Amino acid sequence: MEAELAAKLVGELKETGISFVSYLPETRLSQIVPLLRADPFFMLAPVANESEAVSIAAGASLGGRPAAVYMEGSGIYVGAYNLLVLGRRLGVPMLLLAAYYGSILDKRNSFLYAMPGIHMIPILQSLEIQYEVLDKGDSLEDKIKGAVKMMHAIKQPVALLFTGEFTA
Amino acid sequence: MNRSECFEFLTPLINDQLVIGSLSGQRVEWGDRCQHEGNLLVASMGAALGVGIGLAMVLPRRKVIVLESDGSMLLSLYNLPTLGNINPSNLAVFVFDNEVYSGTRISEPSATAGKTDLAGVAQSCGIEHAMTVRDLESFKRESTKALEENVLRFVVCKVDKTTSHRQIERPTEDLWEHKYRFVRYLERTEGKKIFLGRG
Numbered sequence: 001m002e003a004e005l006a007a008k009l010v011g012e013l014k015e016t017g018i019s020f021v022s023y024l025p026e027t028r029l030s031q032i033v034p035l036l037r038a039d040p041f042f043m044l045a046p047v048a049n050e051s052e053a054v055s056i057a058a059g060a061s062l063g064g065r066p067a068a069v070y071m072e073g074s075g076i077y078v079g080a081y082n083l084l085v086l087g088r089r090l091g092v093p094m095l096l097l098a099a100y101y102g103s104i105l106d107k108r109n110s111f112l113y114a115m116p117g118i119h120m121i122p123i124l125q126s127l128e129i130q131y132e133v134l135d136k137g138d139s140l141e142d143k144i145k146g147a148v149k150m151m152h153a154i155k156q157p158v159a160l161l162f163t164g165e166f167t168a
Numbered sequence: 169m170n171r172s173e174c175f176e177f178l179t180p181l182i183n184d185q186l187v188i189g190s191l192s193g194q195r196v197e198w199g200d201r202c203q204h205e206g207n208l209l210v211a212s213m214g215a216a217l218g219v220g221i222g223l224a225m226v227l228p229r230r231k232v233i234v235l236e237s238d239g240s241m242l243l244s245l246y247n248l249p250t251l252g253n254i255n256p257s258n259l260a261v262f263v264f265d266n267e268v269y270s271g272t273r274i275s276e277p278s279a280t281a282g283k284t285d286l287a288g289v290a291q292s293c294g295i296e297h298a299m300t301v302r303d304l305e306s307f308k309r310e311s312t313k314a315l316e317e318n319v320l321r322f323v324v325c326k327v328d329k330t331t332s333h334r335q336i337e338r339p340t341e342d343l344w345e346h347k348y349r350f351v352r353y354l355e356r357t358e359g360k361k362i363f364l365g366r367g
Contacts, residue, residue: 017364020226043225045254049246052218055210056250059188059222062208062351064362067222085212086219090343093363152365 001166005137006031009166012141014041016148018068018095020060021045022053026072028099028108028167033070050075054082054157058092066148068095073102073120073161083127087157095144095151096129100161105135107167120161129157135164169304170328171264175201177308181315182206184357185231186223186350190216192237192271193333194264200336205353209346213237214244217251217261224256227358231258231315238265238280245289251320252294260314261322265300266329275329290322298322 010032022045025033036042047053050071057067076098086092102109102117124131130150132143151158171194179202186206189195191213210216220234241263267281280286290298297319301307307325314321351362
């Protein structure tokens with residue numbers, strides 16, 4: 001992802017009040033990490049597994065800090081159980097920022113990523129997690145604002161899947 | 169030592185701490201013994217410690233207590249490197265380790281009945297104050313320190329296999345009601361809004 005896009009993404013998170021990010025870095029969106037780290041507005045929790053990224057974000061959210069989880073799309077699979085029991089069953093708002101690897105517009109797609117990419121949206125649908133796909137930077141502001149508004153409204157996780165321009 | 173005795177000692181020490189529970193018989197016993205508004209029942213194995221870490225990070229002046237079990241910790245060992253690195257000084261973790269999956273009703277042994285030493289794992293992840301207690305006096309001493317001192321403590325409590333929780337009537341409060349009670353308590357005592365969004 002280009003530096004300008006990364007800065008725009010982080011700027012929008014801040015604008016919407018997301019101030020806590022648990023994360024397991026990956027290839028496509030990782031340029032956001034140094035930007036998050038450089039801004040004291042954000043409290044960060046680097047983790048070893050996306051399941052705990054979800055549970056830590058849930059704790060932060062219940063403690064009054066609007067929270068996001070940044071991860072590769074594979075994290076949706078790894079974190080699915082905690083998304084179900086904490087996000088959906090307990091009802092805890094959090095924004096999921098996932099690199100939509102293996103999607104048709106993923107510029108790094110390969111036989112390594114296509115299969116999990118194909119099943120990503122069915123997994124979210126089976127968990128009844130609202131989601132939006134972003135492939136261009138020009139929709140970033142509206143989609144982040146809308147997703148954050150939605151997560152507060154339904155007190156549930158909402159996912160943004162980044163592909164296209166974001167995966168360059 | 170049994171878990172009920174530990175809870176009997178711990179309950180009067182609870183005032184404004186946040187107490188995060190996982191699953192197993194301990195959630196039934198703790199909920200029955202301590203009706204504290206700051207209790208949050210996660211009701212899932214492998215998730216309570218993560219929730220406790222998140223709460224401890226964003227509420228650094230609040231003591232957060234996590235009640236875990238051996239089965240739940242074994243399911244989420246990935247929490248320990250993260251816990252060691254973040255090192256929240258306001259967090260106390262108690263792992264009630266009866267060395268069995270008692271919820272199975274056949275009491276199949278967990279890994280801690282074999283070679284696994286959870287306090288040893290925690291220590292190797294950089295959690296300096298990780299220890300195992302095997303009797304009630306040691307539990308009283310370590311839990312008092314854990315509640316009074318501003319330092320991360322990880323206390324593995326070796327307890328007997330008991331089924332007394334099966335005699336306790338189960339609560340009717342569902343998880344959403346329980347969550348809202350916890351959140352409203354936090355909002356009141358922290359003086360801030362937790363859930364955002366306009367009506």
